[in-house]
Amino acid sequence: MPNLSFVKRVPGLLYGVVVGLLLGAAGFAGTLDSANFQWYYFLVQVLALGIGILHLWLSPRFVPAVFAAFGMGLLGTLLVLLLGMAFTLILYQQMGFLANRWPFVTSLLPFLIPFLVVQAYRYYRDIPPANYRKWYYPVNGDMPDVDLLDLSKILVIQFEFLKTPSDPNFTNFKAKAPVAMALGDLFLVFINDYNERTPASPIHFADPSGRPFGWVFTKKSAWWQRRVYLDPALDFNQNNLVDNATIVAMRAE
Numbered sequence: 001m002p003n004l005s006f007v008k009r010v011p012g013l014l015y016g017v018v019v020g021l022l023l024g025a026a027g028f029a030g031t032l033d034s035a036n037f038q039w040y041y042f043l044v045q046v047l048a049l050g051i052g053i054l055h056l057w058l059s060p061r062f063v064p065a066v067f068a069a070f071g072m073g074l075l076g077t078l079l080v081l082l083l084g085m086a087f088t089l090i091l092y093q094q095m096g097f098l099a100n101r102w103p104f105v106t107s108l109l110p111f112l113i114p115f116l117v118v119q120a121y122r123y124y125r126d127i128p129p130a131n132y133r134k135w136y137y138p139v140n141g142d143m144p145d146v147d148l149l150d151l152s153k154i155l156v157i158q159f160e161f162l163k164t165p166s167d168p169n170f171t172n173f174k175a176k177a178p179v180a181m182a183l184g185d186l187f188l189v190f191i192n193d194y195n196e197r198t199p200a201s202p203i204h205f206a207d208p209s210g211r212p213f214g215w216v217f218t219k220k221s222a223w224w225q226r227r228v229y230l231d232p233a234l235d236f237n238q239n240n241l242v243d244n245a246t247i248v249a250m251r252a253e
Contacts, residue, residue, distance in 0.1 A: 012062070012063040020080055020087055022051050023081065023084025023085070024088045027087070027105060027107070029043060030044070030088070030104030030105070031091070031101065040104075042107075044108065045109075048108045048110045049110040052111040055080065056115055059073070074115070078112070085108055132216050134252055135187065135232035136212045137215075143189070144181070144188065153178065153179045153180070155177045155179055155242070157236075157241065157243075157244070158175070158244070159174075159247055159249055161203065162250075162251070163203050163204065172246075173190075178236075179237050181235055182233055183233075183241075184233060187217070187232070191205055213251040215232070215250065216229060216249075217249055218230060218247070219241065220245075
């Protein structure tokens with residue numbers, strides 16, 4: 001009686017061999033006239049990309065268990081690619097081209113691209129929406145009581161913001177922040193103080209109908225770093241802000 005586990009693997013093995021042979025057939029172009037070698041290389045890249053798209057469509061149908069998870073799917077795709085490269089190198093050896101044509105197998109690398117692009121899109125789609133708290137200017141509310149704050153510990157921070165929703169350029173302005181003061185309260189004091197100082201070019205905190213904009217705050221960082229959202233209800237210590245930090249204030253729907 002045949003081994004059941006081996007029987008279950010047969011479709012996957014056959015699938016890998018067939019797709020590997022397709023890649024090997026595309027790699028046959030490496031044995032053609034060397035005068036058009038660059039064109040053949042480009043053509044095989046396009047063919048490998050097409051086979052990669054076909055692989056992306058067929059693999060869940062023939063070997064769904066292997067390609068259900070990213071790790072196994074990537075491993076399976078790499079093994080198929082390596083198999084195709086192996087078939088190509090064997091072909092070159094049999095035809096006497098191995099010594100000078102072996103680099104041509106790198107033209108099969110675009111086979112990986114469709115799988116990686118689709119997986120990247122799936123991960124992007126699965127990113128949960130940012131969970132951040134918005135701050136609204138208290139049009140009819142009270143000002144924070146600064147007299148009750150401990151002013152012995154002060155940070156110098158910078159706010160970066162657009163004065164109006166249509167402003168093309170950010171404005172950067174320094175402010176002194178008591179570490180025990182809530183970020184939203186400081187921004188409220190900052191808006192009022194700034195608008196008193198520059199009445200000709202104020203910060204718009206409400207739309208034309210008088211409805212206040214929602215604001216979100218992020219800590220400015222290098223472009224390759226993940227955006228860090230700040231909680232306007234927390235103070236500067238709780239938001240892990242330090243001296244000379246730059247806080248980007250953005251209007252949000």
